[in-house]
Amino acid sequence: MVRTLLLVDDEENITSALVRLLRGDGYRILRANSGEAGLQLLAQNEVGVIISDQRMPGMTGVEFLSKVRDLYPDTVRIVLSGYTELNSVTDAINRGAIYKFFTKPWEDDLLRANVQEAFQRYEMKMENVRLTNELQQANEALLRINRELEQRVEDKTREVMLNLNVLKISQEVLEHLPVGVVGIGDDGVIAVANRSAHRLFAADGSRPMLGEAAVDIIPSELLLCVVGEGCRKLQEKIQLSNRVQANCWCCPMGESSASKGIVLVIEADI
The missing domain is CATH 3.40.50.2300 (Response regulator)
Structure with missing residues (x-):
């Protein structure tokens, strides 16, 4: 100076x-x-x-x-x-x-x-x-950052609440479907099973399915659809353990999400 x-x-x-x-x-x-x-x-x-x-x-x-x-x-x-x-x-x-x-x-x-x-x-x-002046500028910058973070948190919270609401609606829809829906992870463990699936495979809903190995609950003929790619319907009806005939579809996960595994849809002749 x-x-x-x-x-x-x-x-x-x-x-x-x-x-x-x-x-x-x-x-x-x-x-x-x-x-x-x-x-x-x-x-x-x-x-x-x-x-x-x-x-x-x-x-x-x-x-x-x-x-x-x-x-x-x-x-x-x-x-x-x-x-x-x-x-x-x-x-x-x-x-x-x-x-x-x-x-x-x-x-x-x-x-x-x-x-x-x-x-x-x-x-x-x-x-x-x-x-x-530097302290004032730093404080103003910090205030702007805090406001941006608060806005991001607010936006993220709104997004999470929206997704949670959508998830609840989806879960309710899933429970009321007249067909059984079973989601099986790539580790072979059942991750999703709706009310109709419990009635078909879990003794009228008295046996828990979530977290169980699919091979212990799902008929082996139905699990054969895991082989192959794309969503497809089995050629013949499957005989379930309770002597009920059913049409079955198999769809691999991951096309529109990060999920891995398969979804089984079972339409029983009741």
Whole structure:
């Protein structure tokens, strides 16, 4: 960061003396011969520290620096004054318009040290502003992310509730079908069996089917349809264990879902 210093004094010999004193410290130094000229330079440049004479025609140093405080509050403002002007300068210090003041003639080393300190103060202010802005931006970004996550959760919850409702409806439809429906996983275990299937294969529903091995419940002739691909109807009717004749269809799963296994549909002659 370039350290820019503004010197404001209507006496050119004063600003020249200050330039000679401070230019070796690496500052970019701007000069103005009045408060109005100083305000114009401030509008065009980012200035960190201002040194202004108190007694100037048209606008005193205190008046100038009071305006600067309102327009550019982060600047560090120093005034040079005579002993006879201390009351007005002290009042300005109390109101926060001025950071420090030096009487004329000034002590070179003390003024240089205080200008250095003033720039450190200004840079600390600007760093705090930068960090505050970054924190605000981070908080705003976090707020946006939270809102997006909340919306996604809401959308996902709505989708889950819709799917759950569809699943309940599908289950109810399945239970009321006049044909038996049995879903068998690729591990050979029964995963789905409706009410009609229980009546056909599980002693009128008294024997549980879910989680049981299909070979222990389903007739072997019916399980032969597992061989082959595509949905197909068995050529001949199957004789169930209760002497009931049935037409049977076999459909492999996975065409429109990630499910694996088969679905058996049994239409019994009752």
